[in-house]
Amino acid sequence: MSNIKIIPLGGVRENGKNMYIAEVEDDIYVLDCGLKYPENELLGIDTVIPDFTYLVENADRVVGVFLTHGHADAIGALPYFLEKVDVPVFGTKLTIELAKIGVQKNDATKKFRDFHIIDEHTEIDFGTTTVGFFRTTHSIPDSVGITLKTSVGNIVYTGDFKFDQAAVPMYQTDFARIAEIGKEGVLALLSTSSNAENATPVASERQIADEVYDTIKYWEGRIIVAGVASNLQRVQQVLNAAYRCNRKVVLTGQDFGRIIRTAMKLNKLELPDEDLFITQKEMKNYPPEEIIVLETGRMGEPIKSLQRMANGSHRTLRIQEGDLVYITTTPTTAMETTVAKTEDIVFRAGGTVKQISDNMRVSGHANPDDLQLMLNLLKPKYLIPIQGEYRQLAAHAQLAQLTGIPLKNIFITARGDILEYKNGQMSQAGSVPAENVLIDGIGVGDIGNIVLRDRKILSEDGIFIAVVTINRREKKIVSAPQITSRGFVYVKASRDLIRESADMVSEIVEKHLQDDEFEWSKLKQDIRDRLSRYLFEQTKRRPVILPVIMESSQRQKRK
Known part of the structure; x- marks a missing residue:
């Protein structure tokens, strides 16, 4: 009987930051190593990654990292992980090439070379476990699911997926392989849940391609397309439509050049015409109706660039009368307000806004029917809903019950929960550290709740500094x-407020100077407390109060 544990270090009760551990006997298999972009309350934070503490403590047992696809929520934290745990990384050709971009940009990991390319036919025997893969449909090519074949059944991780019966060959799901895995017997399924509560049918990519083409064909002015750089399927649709409509494409965005070059090198992105791209300097040689500006970046970046174009602060482009801004990505809940504000700014600048989601539901993730089909194909004994807020995990659990999986066999976990399969039963057995690790500039994990609290106060009520020099x-x-x-x-x-505050500081300082047991910390804390009460009484605000006490050792000259 195998000793099996499953531990999510991220990706549960949240969107993004996918990282899951499967332990079989003494071996640890890491499934994805992703990050997430911060919500608004994480002021100044660049990205959020999982807590690697447990894996660092058990580094000698980690056999490798197995990646499902090339989006940041699956590969973004890899450079930070490889800094701490030097293990091989497995993924499809495009996924590995995109992962290398991030790893080689990091000074601590730029010499890392232990990458291994797999495909849907690859099987890797680790003794107690055989790791295999199956093709899935997502918004980026070379997406796969992962299977861990153990003596008590398969552990299956779907990664991000959806079922699209009309998908082009490069994006097609291997239904036969999934059914075969189901026949072999599935002990536990880790399946994405981000669309579990939305029953609205998702448009096929062929329908979306037609929508993109129609939008571009019938607009008479310049078009600025905003999208996510790593959504290569949408990029391909825009390039195809531009070629068919005799338009030239101008590329912008920091990440886009590297991603598009990598995808084209691997034939995962097809260029309809070698002369399709032009530079921003060459734009002046073409009338507006022959131009498409493709503005891309990571999640949220294209929208912010649109704002700069509309308000005139963009370094090279400005939205003009007659421009169409075409948003080809579905904004997250956190971004909806930002998108609405962006639309208003664009209209003020004379442009028009259209979202691809205005006429159809667009998503690269499984809807409820897809999730139930996956469950019926695999027939798992246990389901672990992943990748989604709690309500989405719960919706997935309800869908699973309708397919016949009993509630006791469905585990809605929190980060760090240990699920252990023992004596023929799966149950929760403690937890491991799994806090958010915040990345701010070059700092990794050095920003905590106290710093965030201070930033929040600073953003709301500002700072109040009192400087005094004493002898x-x-x-x-x-x-x-x-x-x-x-x-x-x-x-x-x-x-008056400033004068009263200065008088109060003088009074406090003089009192402490007369005290034989003078202490710097007590003086500063007394200033903070008294000023805080006074300022709140006068303004009903609580700024950050910073006393700066300097000491002069110079003796005063006697007259």
């Missing part, structure tokens, strides 16, 4: 308190 030897204030405020009150209009 402890003579027990005197050498330089009267100077008050500086940013984001709290307009100083020139609040002279």
Whole structure:
């Protein structure tokens, strides 16, 4: 009887940051290593990655990282993980090439070379477990699901997928292989849940391609297309439509050049015409009705670029009268407000906005029917819904019950929960560390709740600084308190408040100077407490209060 544990380190009760552990006997298999982009409340944070503590502590047992596809939610945290745990990485050709871009940009991992290319026919025997793969449909080519064949059945991880009966060959799902895995017997299924609560049918990619073509064909002016760089299927549709409509394409976006070059090199993106692309300098040689500007980046970046184009702060482009801004990605819930504001700015600049989701539901993720079909093909004994907020995981659980899986065999987990299969039963057996690790600039994990709290206060009520110079030897204030405020009150209009605050600081400092047991920490804390109460009474605001006490050792000259 195999000793099996399944642990999600990310990707549950949240969207993105996919990382799951499957332990079979003494071996640990890492399934995906992704990041997520921060919500608005994580002020200044660039990205969020999983907590690797458990894997670092058990590094000698990790056999490798197995990747499902080339999006940031599956490969984005890989450079940070490989800094700490040096193990082989397995993925399809495009996935590995995209993963290399991030790994080689990181100084600590740029010499890492232990990459292994697999395809849907690959099987890797690790003794107690055989790892296999199956083709899936997603918005990027070379997407696969992963199977771990154990003595008690398969553990299956779907990765991101959807079923599209009209998918082009490069994106088609291998239904026969999935059914075969189901016949072999599936112990546990880890299946995506991000669309589990939305029963609206998702348009096929052929329908979307027709919609993209019609939009481009019938617009008489310049078109600015905003999309996610790694959604290669949408990029291909835009390029095809541009060629058919005799338009030239101008590429922008930081990540796009690397991604498109990689995809074209591997024949995962087809260029309809070698002369399709032009530079931004060459745009002036063509009338607006022959131009498409393709603005791409990671999630959220194209929308922010549109705002800069509309308000005139973009470094090279500006939205003009008659432009169509065509948003070809479905915004997340967190981005909906930003998109609405962007539309308003674009209309003010004279442009028009159209979203691809205006006429049809567009998604690269499985809808409820797809999820139930996957369950019926695989017939798992246990289901672990993953990748989604709690309500989406719960909706997936309800769908599973309708297919005949009992509720006791469905586990809605939190990050770090340990699911252990023992004596023929799966049950929860403790947890491991799995907090969010925040990336800010070059800092990894050095930003915590206290710093975020201070940033939040600064963003809401500003900062109030009191600077005073003292001479402890003579027990005197050498330089009267100077008050500086940013984001709290307009100083020139609040002279009385500033004067009273300075007097209060002087009073507190003089009192402490007369104390034989003078302590810097007590002085600063007293200033904070008294000023905080006073400022709140006067303004009902609580700024960050920063006392700066400087000491002068210079003796005063006697007259």
